[in-house]
Every structure is written in C-alpha cells, then in structure tokens.
C-alpha cells in the first residue's frame with residue numbers, strides 16, 4: 001500500500017516544526033514531517049537562538065516581533081516551555097562618531113521597529129555602560145537596545161512545536177531521508193524516501209542547507225550556499241556576573257553572545273570566520289583555534305572575558321541566499337511545492353511567525369498576517385534582488401552572513 005499524506009514537510013527544524021503546528025492548527029488533517037536524523041539536528045539544534053527584532057526592513061522585523069510574542073506566550077500558545085529568557089539585547093554597528101551615517105540609520109531603524117510595536121531604543125554609550133558595567137562602549141556613540149529580546153532553548157522550542165503538532169494530529173518520522181521529489185504534469189505528487197514513496201498533493205521543502213539538491217530533483221533551482229559557522233561555550237571569570245548579562249549582536253566588535261546557563265557564555269564570530277562547505281561532509285566539531293578567536297572578539301566589548309575558559313563548541317550551517325533574505329513561497333513551475341529555506345543564519349527568531357504565514361498561504365492561497373511576497377523564490381530570476389530592502393541598511397564592519 002502506498003503511504004499518503006495531505007501535506008509532506010521535509011525537515012524537522014524550527015521551520016518544519018512551526019509549519020506543522022500551524023497547519024494542524026488550521027485543520028489540515030494529515031501533515032507528515034520527514035526528518036532524516038532527529039528533530040533539530042540541523043541548524044535549529046546548533047543555533048544561538050538569540051531573539052533579535054532589529055531589522056532595517058519591515059517584513060523581517062514584523063516576523064521577528066510576532067515570533068517573540070509566541071516565545072513569550074509559549075505555555076498558552078504551544079504548551080510547556082521553550083526556555084525564553086527576556087534578558088534584553090544590544091545591537092551594535094561600527095560608528096566612527098556621532099556623525100557616522102550608521103547613527104542616523106540606527107535611529108531610523110529603531111523608529112521603524114517602534115512603529116511595528118517593538119520595544120526598542122537607541123541608547124548612548126554612558127547609559128549602556130550603566131546597564132552593563134562590565135562592558136566598554138568607547139568605540140560607539142550609541143547602540144540599539146531591546147528590553148524584551150533575549151534567547152530561547154532552541155531544541156526545546158523545536159521539539160515543543162512538533163510535539164504540539166503531533167498532539168493536533170500531525171505525524172513525525174525521524175530517521176527518514178527524502179531522496180527525491182515526484183512531479184507529474186507540472187505538479188508535485190509526492191516524495192521518494194529512504195523507506196519508500198509517500199504520495200502527497202502538497203510538499204514543503206524546509207530542509208535548510210540541504211535543500212538545493214533535493215529541489216533539483218523536481219527541476220527547481222534555488223541559489224543556496226551552505227556555510228559552516230562555529231560557536232563556543234565558555235566558563236566566565238569571576239570578574240563577570242554569574243548570570244543576567246544581556247544578549248549581544250555586536251557587529252562593531254565582531255561577535256554575538258548570550259548566557260548559556262549560570263557562569264557560561266555562548267559566543268560566535270562574524271568577520272570572515274565562515275566557509276562554504278558540502279553540507280553532507282562538513283566537520284561538526286569546532287576548530288581548536290575558534291574559541292581563542294571568539295574570546296578575543298568578545299573581550300573587545302567585555303575585557304574580563306579574555307580570561308574565560310573554553311568548555312565546548314560545535315559547527316553548524318547557515319543556508320545563505322544571495323541577498324541574505326529567506327526564500328518562502330510557492331515553487332515556480334511545480335504546483336503544490338513550497339519552499340521555506342535560505343534563512344541565512346537568522347531564521348530561528350522568525351520561525352513561529354514564518355510557519356503561521358506559510359500555513360495561511362498554503363491553506364488560503366494568501367498570507368495575511370505578514371505578506372510573504374518579498375520572500376518569493378522568483379526574485380532571483382533577474383537582477384531585482386540586488387536592490388536593498390531598505391534605505392537604511394547598514395554598512396557593517398563584521399560580516400555575519402545575514403543582514404539587518
């Protein structure tokens with residue numbers, strides 16, 4: 001007997017989990033999530049899971065803001081806990097002084113965020129220093145501050161969404177690889193898996209950095225480049241607070257960081273630290289040189305962190321698109337096939353709202369919560385994607401892969 005599902009979702013990361021939860025919540029009866037390893041074994045289990053709402057473009061800021069409401073209200077909306085910590089988050093951008101164009105851009109971007117309903121402020125260095133006395137801010141006149149942002153437990157959140165989807169009737173199969181997509185007469189009719197075929201009229205590819213070769217089996221080309229990105233967890237010296245430091249997306253100093261339990265910090269690097277790799281053959285272990293380099297960047301902001309002790313780390317994948325914005329929408333030329341990929345190192349924070357909007361598009365033909373049109377796959381067919389999404393995009397000194 002051929003296995004069937006109404007909707008097949010390829011990938012058990014935050015996007016597949018969130019979409020399964022949203023589809024099941026909209027009454028789609030038979031949603032099947034196929035994951036080749038375990039839930040959150042891709043980027044969603046390797047992420048820093050920092051929740052930043054600071055964007056220079058409205059669609060992504062809105063997705064991040066709506067998702068934060070889900071992370072904050074998790075117990076009521078999803079059930080259980082996603083480990084949300086609203087410790088506050090600081091965003092820095094390199095600035096030579098108060099007249100640097102990035103200062104005006106930051107003010108404009110924070111104004112945009114406030115118009116969306118995001119709690120955000122531009123704070124002067126003296127106020128930042130008062131909030132975080134162990135940090136120095138002598139390189140920048142101002143930074144953006146979001147008091148409600150912070151981080152979550154990424155694996156708990158991804159598992160939580162999938163558990164809730166299953167409770168609503170969805171099915172999950174771990175250890176099942178989708179090896180190809182079946183299409184006939186211009187529409188998708190199912191998938192081929194390591195355990196045999198599954199017939200489905202709707203298939204969603206949420207396969208992260210592994211998506212491009214899979215989509216090619218249906219003749220769909222997506223410009224995705226998997227790059228390897230490392231993080232380290234370190235033990236803080238006693239000169240630092242035991243807990244309660246804010247999360248930082250510190251492009252001026254070249255790192256991002258957050259607490260990882262008491263006395264521990266997770267830190268990642270920007271600036272040339274990323275390399276394109278084959279997603280099936282990359283080294284998931286950190287390089288020995290990574291933690292010292294990450295601590296050097298972190299110590300530019302928090303001098304005492306130069307004495308931190310590296311504990312462990314890992315490497316994960318960003319699925320980069322040419323414009324560093326995600327690809328969400330119907331696949332061109334194959335009816336019933338949808339793409340939810342290319343989150344370019346900044347997807348976790350947007351996961352809950354992306355799932356909701358894509359479920360609207362699949363079920364009702366239109367995403368109403370946030371219009372997904374800017375994320376359409378077709379944008380790469382000509383040079384249109386080179387246009388900036390905002391007049392206030394920053395010039396960033398540290399390349400984090402993703403843009404703001």
Ligand SMILES: Cc1cc2nc3c(=O)[nH]c(=O)nc-3n(C[C@H](O)[C@H](O)[C@H](O)COP(=O)(O)OP(=O)(O)OC[C@H]3O[C@@H](n4cnc5c(N)ncnc54)[C@H](O)[C@@H]3O)c2cc1C
Nearest residue numbers: 011013015036042043044047048050178208316347348349
């Ligand atoms: C080191 C690191 C730090 C990050 N920090 C942040 C951060 O602080 N904040 C933030 O918002 N974002 C961050 N990100 C980015 C964020 O984690 C990702 O954008 C997000 O997790 C992507 O989710 P996804 O579901 O699209 O992909 P993934 O989580 O990669 O999920 C894809 C899944 O598909 C499965 N799969 C692939 N191919 C197949 C197949 N053929 N058949 C079956 N299953 C398949 C994979 O095993 C995987 O589990 C970070 C990423 C990394 C790597």
